[in-house]
Amino acid sequence: MSVLKMCSVGVTRGASRVLDDISLHVARGEFVSILGPSGAGKSTIFQLLTGALRHDTGVTTCNGRPVDGASRDFAFMPQRDALMPWRRIIDNVTLGLEVQGMTRKDAREKVLPLLQDFGLDGFAHRYPAQLSGGMRQRAALLRTVVQGRPVQLLDEPFGALDALTRTRMQRWFEDRWQTAKWTTLLVTHDVREAVALSDRIYVLSARPARVIAEVAIATPRPRMGRPIPPQAHAQEAKLLDILLTQTGDSR
Numbered sequence: 007m008s009v010l011k012m013c014s015v016g017v018t019r020g021a022s023r024v025l026d027d028i029s030l031h032v033a034r035g036e037f038v039s040i041l042g043p044s045g046a047g048k049s050t051i052f053q054l055l056t057g058a059l060r061h062d063t064g065v066t067t068c069n070g071r072p073v074d075g076a077s078r079d080f081a082f083m084p085q086r087d088a089l090m091p092w093r094r095i096i097d098n099v100t101l102g103l104e105v106q107g108m109t110r111k112d113a114r115e116k117v118l119p120l121l122q123d124f125g126l127d128g129f130a131h132r133y134p135a136q137l138s139g140g141m142r143q144r145a146a147l148l149r150t151v152v153q154g155r156p157v158q159l160l161d162e163p164f165g166a167l168d169a170l171t172r173t174r175m176q177r178w179f180e181d182r183w184q185t186a187k188w189t190t191l192l193v194t195h196d197v198r199e200a201v202a203l204s205d206r207i208y209v210l211s212a213r214p215a216r217v218i219a220e221v222a223i224a225t226p227r228p229r230m231g232r233p234i235p236p237q238a239h240a241q242e243a244k245l246l247d248i249l250l251t252q253t254g255d256s257r
């Protein structure tokens with residue numbers, strides 16, 4: 007059964023139609039990515055889900071309940087880590103739980119045992135500026151998933167990292183995800199990342215965004231750090247071709 011369902015969702019921003027008839031779904035424990043050209047409306051979808059925007063048409067539900075405005079169904083990790091520079095890592099990571107009403111003490115008790123898995127052991131009392139980019143992203147991810155919300159929304163979580171750190175983070179993330187199986191909707195420009203991490207991928211057209219392809223990735227996990235099997239390689243090439251067509255380029 008689908009946890010998240012968007013049916014025929016449309017949004018206009020200013021004078022422009024940004025999303026047009028978007029339908030997608032995410033099942034429990036599924037990892038779904040949205041790929042699309044720059045400016046297509048990927049972040050707009052997350053703004054709808056987090057209540058920052060309203061849709062003009064269509065219906066969104068989470069676990070069968072309509073989502074309209076601010077919702078407790080989603081934990082959102084933005085493109086930049088968005089850690090508060092004046093809060094120590096432990097206090098950044100507990101923030102989402104405190105916002106939910108948990109006491110700081112209880113939130114710390116919940117989070118402390120998880121620091122090791124997120125490579126943050128020994129860094130709880132440091133400030134964000136004292137951590138590497140990868141560590142900050144892991145802290146932001148921990149802050150997101152520890153909230154226990156039904157769906158994790160990840161907006162280009164590795165996009166700001168250098169290539170080596172990004173690859174390390176993707177490997178680490180794949181490993182964590184295989185254990186935790188968070189229901190995840192990821193937005194990315196990176197075709198390889200989408201193919202490596204996802205169960206399914208939706209491809210958006212250029213604005214106004216419509217879903218122009220839906221691709222299931224059947225390659226067994228773990229995928230990162232292994233030679234890309236021919237089928238996944240072909241899927242990468244096909245997805246890249248679709249995106250290039252949307253941006254007006256062709257090979």
Ligand SMILES: Nc1ncnc2c1ncn2[C@@H]1O[C@H](COP(=O)(O)OP(=O)(O)OP(=O)(O)O)[C@@H](O)[C@H]1O
Nearest residue numbers: 019020024042043044045046047048049050051213
């Ligand atoms: N506040 C706003 N008012 C009007 N139009 C906006 C506003 N914010 C974004 N847009 C437009 O909506 C469209 C979709 O933006 P969005 O940020 O969702 O795209 P995106 O696919 O996430 O882009 P990128 O991959 O570059 O981050 C863009 O064309 C943008 O110009």
